[in-house]
Amino acid sequence: MNVTPAKVVTEAYSLTGDFLAGRLRHNLSTDDLNYIEGLIESVEEHDDGSCLLGRGVKTDRSMILVEGYIFRTVKTANKRFITGINLPGDFVDLHGFALKRLDHNIEAAGRVRVGCVSHETLRDVMRERPGVARAMWFATLLDAAIHRKWIQTLEQLDATRRIAHLYAELHTRLELIGRNVTRAIRTPFTQFDMADMCGVSAIHANRAVGKLRDLGIAEIRRGDLYTNDWEALKKFAQFDPDYLYGDGPLKVKEDWD
Amino acid sequence: MNVTPAKVVTEAYSLTGDFLAGRLRHNLSTDDLNYIEGLIESVEEHDDGSCLLGRGVKTDRSMILVEGYIFRTVKTANKRFITGINLPGDFVDLHGFALKRLDHNIEAAGRVRVGCVSHETLRDVMRERPGVARAMWFATLLDAAIHRKWIQTLEQLDATRRIAHLYAELHTRLELIGRNVTRAIRTPFTQFDMADMCGVSAIHANRAVGKLRDLGIAEIRRGDLYTNDWEALKKFAQFDPDYLYGDGPLKVKEDWD
DNA sequence: ACAGAAAGCTAACATCCGTCAATAGACGCT
DNA sequence: AGCGTCTATTGACGGATGTTAGCTTTCTGT
Numbered sequence: 028m029n030v031t032p033a034k035v036v037t038e039a040y041s042l043t044g045d046f047l048a049g050r051l052r053h054n055l056s057t058d059d060l061n062y063i064e065g066l067i068e069s070v071e072e073h074d075d076g077s078c079l080l081g082r083g084v085k086t087d088r089s090m091i092l093v094e095g096y097i098f099r100t101v102k103t104a105n106k107r108f109i110t111g112i113n114l115p116g117d118f119v120d121l122h123g124f125a126l127k128r129l130d131h132n133i134e135a136a137g138r139v140r141v142g143c144v145s146h147e148t149l150r151d152v153m154r155e156r157p158g159v160a161r162a163m164w165f166a167t168l169l170d171a172a173i174h175r176k177w178i179q180t181l182e183q184l185d186a187t188r189r190i191a192h193l194y195a196e197l198h199t200r201l202e203l204i205g206r207n208v209t210r211a212i213r214t215p216f217t218q219f220d221m222a223d224m225c226g227v228s229a230i231h232a233n234r235a236v237g238k239l240r241d242l243g244i245a246e247i248r249r250g251d252l253y254t255n256d257w258e259a260l261k262k263f264a265q266f267d268p269d270y271l272y273g274d275g276p277l278k279v280k281e282d283w284d
Numbered sequence: 285m286n287v288t289p290a291k292v293v294t295e296a297y298s299l300t301g302d303f304l305a306g307r308l309r310h311n312l313s314t315d316d317l318n319y320i321e322g323l324i325e326s327v328e329e330h331d332d333g334s335c336l337l338g339r340g341v342k343t344d345r346s347m348i349l350v351e352g353y354i355f356r357t358v359k360t361a362n363k364r365f366i367t368g369i370n371l372p373g374d375f376v377d378l379h380g381f382a383l384k385r386l387d388h389n390i391e392a393a394g395r396v397r398v399g400c401v402s403h404e405t406l407r408d409v410m411r412e413r414p415g416v417a418r419a420m421w422f423a424t425l426l427d428a429a430i431h432r433k434w435i436q437t438l439e440q441l442d443a444t445r446r447i448a449h450l451y452a453e454l455h456t457r458l459e460l461i462g463r464n465v466t467r468a469i470r471t472p473f474t475q476f477d478m479a480d481m482c483g484v485s486a487i488h489a490n491r492a493v494g495k496l497r498d499l500g501i502a503e504i505r506r507g508d509l510y511t512n513d514w515e516a517l518k519k520f521a522q523f524d525p526d527y528l529y530g531d532g533p534l535k536v537k538e539d540w541d
Numbered sequence: 542a543c544a545g546a547a548a549g550c551t552a553a554c555a556t557c558c559g560t561c562a563a564t565a566g567a568c569g570c571t
Numbered sequence: 572a573g574c575g576t577c578t579a580t581t582g583a584c585g586g587a588t589g590t591t592a593g594c595t596t597t598c599t600g601t
């Protein structure tokens with residue numbers, strides 16, 4: 028598991044847009060968000076399938092996903108398990124700051140762009156911007172909440188519904204970061220990826236995709252999902268967005284101190 | 285989902301022992317640990333099956349498990365899903381401090397004793413004892429790591445191995461909090477509980493228990509597991525303790541600042 | 542346009558698991 | 572001791588999923 032070489036592209040892309048409209052948005056002022064963008068020391072591009080950080084490898088920086096999808100993976104002799112997905116705006120390895128070594132790999136799903144912040148800088152943030160530090164804690168708590176929902180999904184749903192639930196979650200999370208979805212979600216996921224996320228074989232993932240098509244719920248082609256009835260899809264997947272803390276509960280900045 | 289009445293037993297039990305030898309231990313000095321014990325405003329006892337905190341209920345305090353086992357559960361019309369277990373020394377709803385409302389229930393597995401800390405007090409801690417605040421963040425990161433392992437377990441193992449993995453995890457976590465296990469782990473878990481943790485039916489959990497017995501790996505009677513070869517059990521469950529960050533990685537206090 | 546590679550698809554069979562039904566054992570209560 | 576309830580156990584059947592194998596489609600590079 029080697030870290031693949033990255034192209035540093037800081038000079039080519041402006042970061043002063045709304046790329047950081049992600050998960051941290053709830054708890055931070057515009058000033059804080061600009062402050063965080065300022066922390067980013069470089070932006071890198073990585074190719075599909077490259078490993079941005081390997082399990083057990085020590086690191087002295089953390090990465091914010093700017094564009095693309097990232098998997099958390101664990102590998103055994105002949106299988107890969109995906110335990111989570113990150114979307115733009117997510118800190119993909121913030122916990123590496125505290126734990127020093129991750130228990131899983133950070134893997135690019137399709138081409139990605141990440142912003143890098145050194146742990147030295149984060150130490151200063153922790154000391155001097157308690158509001159930002161708290162927002163980072165919230166972000167890791169939200170990761171845990173999503174993990175719990177994945178556990179429930181694996182315990183509760185069959186393969187077809189798991190895939191539907193996966194895209195239902197993506198739909199809502201993309202909305203939460205301001206990327207509204209109309210009739211399609213485009214991803215670079217293969218059916219192998221879906222299988223590794225849902226804990227089924229690739230062949231069974233294929234059956235599930237076919238079943239979603241037969242049921243008229245969604246059409247999935249090469250990772251891209253098309254539907255004209257998101258509510259029906261979400262109902263089929265028994266999707267309940269509460270766990271994403273999209274509205275009220277996470278907005279606790281005002282009643283902290 | 286009602287919160288059942290609790291017996292307040294502060295006066296009957298001394299807290300100045302090593303009950304808080306739990307997960308926070310790595311990152312804190314004895315002084316810090318004594319400080320945390322001092323935060324506890326009351327100790328309560330709850331009966332088996334009682335709900336200590338319901339999903340969506342606002343709360344203004346957090347609980348440290350002092351004695352017993354606690355489940356994180358989610359319930360649908362006719363099923364219950366267990367997404368995690370807590371052991372003595374764990375903060376069971378620390379994330380309620382930041383999120384205000386939990387997305388799941390906190391449920392007693394057997395009789396439990398919990399120590400309560402008001403969020404008002406925690407706010408002060410966050411401001412005045414950054415070392416303790418960081419330890420709390422670490423604790424929630426460890427929760428997330430355990431969640432990821434559960435996801436992997438559900439994706440990877442059959443029912444028999446999942447149950448073995450569950451007890452393998454308990455064995456290691458109990459060791460990490462100084463409760464060394466010899467030949468038996470005693471729990472109040474029913475086979476229904478095991479089923480809800482492993483995402484299988486109770487009848488299939490029973491088959492799995494029988495299979496562990498037939499294979500000579502372990503004997504499980506009413507939640508209590510007996511074995512004379514923990515290594516064989518862990519190998520069977522493909523258990524790898526890295527995700528519990530038992531030794532090095534979590535001990536980062538010294539190189540923080 | 543073409544070839545090779547990657548991804549998607551299908552069929553057949555075995556295993557894992559859920560459900561239903563029924564029974565046996567363990568525990569608490571009176 | 573006797574009763575009821577909760578828990579554990581077993582058998583039979585069907586559905587869900589894994590595995591193997593082979594085939595088709597789509598992408599990509601030249």
